Amino acid sequence: MNVVEISAFGEPEVLRLARRPEPVAGAGEVCIRVSASGINRPDVLQRQGKYPAPAGASDIPGLEVAGVILSGDLDAMALAGLKVGDRVCALLTGGGYAQYCVAPVAQCLPVPQGLTDIEAASLPETFFTVWSNVFERGALRVGESILIQGGGSGIGVTAIQLAKARGARVFVTASGAEKCAACLALGADYAIDYTTQDFVAEIARITDGRGVDLVLDMVAGPYIEREVACLADDGRLVIIGVQGGVAAQFNAASVLRKRLTITGSTLRARSVEFKQAIAQALCREVWPLLEAGRVKPVIHTVFKAEDAMSPTGTGAVQAHALMESNRHVGKIVLTWGST
Template identity: 50%
Template sequence: MRAIEIYRTAELTDLIVTDQLPPTPGPHQVLIKVLAAGINRPDLMQRKGLYPPPPDASRVLGLEVAGTIASLGSEVTEFKIGDAVCALLTGGGYAEYCLASACCCLPIPKSLSFIQAAALPETFFTVWSNIFDLAKLQAGEILLVHGGTSGIGTNAIQLGKAFGSQVIVTAGSDDKCQFCRELGADLAINYRQQDFVEAVMHHTDGKGVNVILDIIGGDYLPRNLKCLTIDGRLQQIAIQNGSKSEINLAALLMKRLTIAGTTLRPRNDNFKAKIAGQLLEKVWPLLESGQLEPIIDSVFPLALAAQAHERMESSQHIGKIILEV
């Protein structure tokens, strides 16, 4: 099978097509014939040597796929060969075949293509687990999402609105802000032109927001705390602006704030299976009805994975970037 691996020397890091034997599923795994795979920023970080994969993960990149089940592990009973699924992975998705834990597979919602389905697992597992499972966003509360046109952002806007919350986002251009508003955001802030703290506090009449989903980190941390209302919750899921910051602990105490940092990839299958069950029950019907839809920016053939990474690094994309296998 064809698969994409990282080729690294002292002078060069690149993505290359290799020829490998398809892997064999363990007792609780399935082998998926991959038809599409999602690109995610952790893939870019791993390529640069900044995000080591878990010890048991495939050396092939790729955290989410859509395709059909080619073979089953001995203990798998919930699927059959030929079923169309999308799956959350710890690695291995940039390939013609990959392994997935059966509990991390979900049926492809009716009416969605394989390309659309490949955009679902990483973002939906991440957004749902952070905003609803951990931060417990409630109907009527206000959610602030940084990076509104990322795969995470476009997903969070739709989910927040679908479950009755007001959604504020930040984005890096007027065009991106307009897209976010058209997708449902109540307020979109061009962070290059406005101070997002001032804009948030003005919009909320000085009260602030209940939950923040942040992929930026760094100097955003103290600014995020200023945006939170009493009992506000900050979910930190990435640190694109760096891992260090300085905060006023008095503000943390006085407003009873909660800061939680999470990463999805190292979590065990029991945690992921719990989230998969919640998605199947509460979110998949909304995808099947058309109330929610994955936003696709662009599609690249598998052999052009490096160009797909370049597209993400440019930060010009809106929504998900997908590899077609």
């Protein structure tokens, strides 16, 4: 089968088309013929050598796919209400940039009615992450407010829509007027252009000094101190990325005085059982919103995984370059041709 592999750590050009044996599904797994693969920030970090795959995971990048079940553990599929030939999207620990991949049955979800495989491939990584961190770890409730850093990212556009659909007041930061407008169009109540505005001052102004109940942060570093200042009493800060660095200083007295919670998580290395619980919650709480059109996939650009015009044979190079440019709003997806 064709795959996109990391030939060496470095710039996007280290991604290249290669041949690998087709994977074989084991107990509790299915083999999927991949139609589309989602691109995510962790893929970029893995390519750079900063985010190695967990032990036992494929070295091929790619954390989410959509396609058709070809084979697998029939008993496990039956328990999950799936069968050979079903269209599914799946969360992976790796191996998604390939014509075929293996996924735990527990991490597969049916493609929501009315969605294409390209749209479905954009769902698992961001929807699992947002559900786990905003609604479970962050405990966002109806009537509360949330500040989402990086509203134009794949995580951002998902968090905006889900938080709004579940009755929250939504604030976002984004870079530039165009991204801010896109966030507002998705349902955000306020969009703060962090290139020209101080989000701490803006949150204080908009909330009359109260602050927000929850902050979803992908930056960390110097943002932590500022986000603590943005939180209301009993507020929660959930960190899911450290693009701004791992070291931070903040006013610990504010944490005590306002009874704040600072937490965070990563998803990739968590157990299948943990991810299964999220999948079940998504199927119950979120898939109906997708099928009703109340929440929609946001696709920025689609590239061909197998691209004869590319010097490395794959459009993944351009996809990663676009991801690193931060010019996109929503998800970037690779598509696979005939096998």
